[in-house]
Amino acid sequence: MPAQRADARRNYARILAVAEEEVAAHGADASLEQIARTAGVGSATVRRHFPTRRALLEAVFHERIDALAVRARELAQAEDVRAALLEWLDALTAYSASARGLATAMLWDQEADPAHQNACVATLSEAGEPLLRRAEEAGAVPPGVTAADLLTLIAGIVLATERHPDPATEADRLLRLAVAGISPGGEGTTG
Template sequence: MSTQRSDARRNYQRILEVAEAEVAAHGADASLEQIARTAGVGSATVRRHFPTRQALLTAVFRERIEHLIAYADGLRTADDSRAALLDWLRTLLDYAVSARGLADALTYEPPTDRPAPHSCGTTLESAGAPLLARAVHDKTVNPDVTPHDLITLTVGIALATEHHASPTTEATHLLHLLTTGLIPAPGA
């Protein structure tokens, strides 16, 4: 029995390593069949470990997501709550633009009474919620904004700019427009 478990662990690790390379090369649409072939396992083995494409993408980006969670946690006590929230969103956007497939992994169902507990988007909503709550409390962010809104907007910018010649520059510009608004300040 322990041999079977160690084989399963090795298969899981091998599939994940191959998936990381395939997603980096081909984005979120990387072929599950190609991942299975390259990993030397059957496609049923891939599906047993990762029942959905979303589950596979979540595993591929787990380390980046964990860094974003830790970064949000570190910003919770920043002096300027709005600046902290915007800093975290810029970091999220930079990751989503630079890690091919991450923006796709962050696309997820609209908020429901039963969100997927370990999805990338739900996890990031939870990480950003305290930053948003503090900025709302400080009256530096509109109280109607939700964590889901922020993730959706950030992912939308990443997806809209992924094929630009300079996606990071364009994405940063659009996030700036989003957060500063389109109307010039009085007297500008």
């Protein structure tokens, strides 16, 4: 039995490594069958480790999502909360624009599968809420804006720019445009 567990761990690691490459190349629609072939396992093995496409994408993005969550928690302690919030949104936008498939993963409709929480959104929302609440208390954002709202906004920007010749620059430009609506003229606002 321990040999099977070691084999299962190796399969999981191999599938995940191949999935990262395939998602980078083809986005959220990367072929699960191609992932299985390249990893040298059967489709059933892929589905045993990752029962849904969403589960696979969440695993692919897990490490970076966690790093962005840690950064949000660090920035929540910053003196200039508006600048801190914008720094986090910049980092999230830059990563989302460079990580094909993440924006799609963030937008998947939870109502279609209410039993499965969107781990990408849940992790980022939970980490971003304290930063956002401090920005709200400081008057840097209007009341009622949620971290999930900002994640949806960023995902929309990234999806709108993914076919642009320079998606990261265009996504950043559109984020700046949106920020003017989220927090107009708040350059000196601190908390």
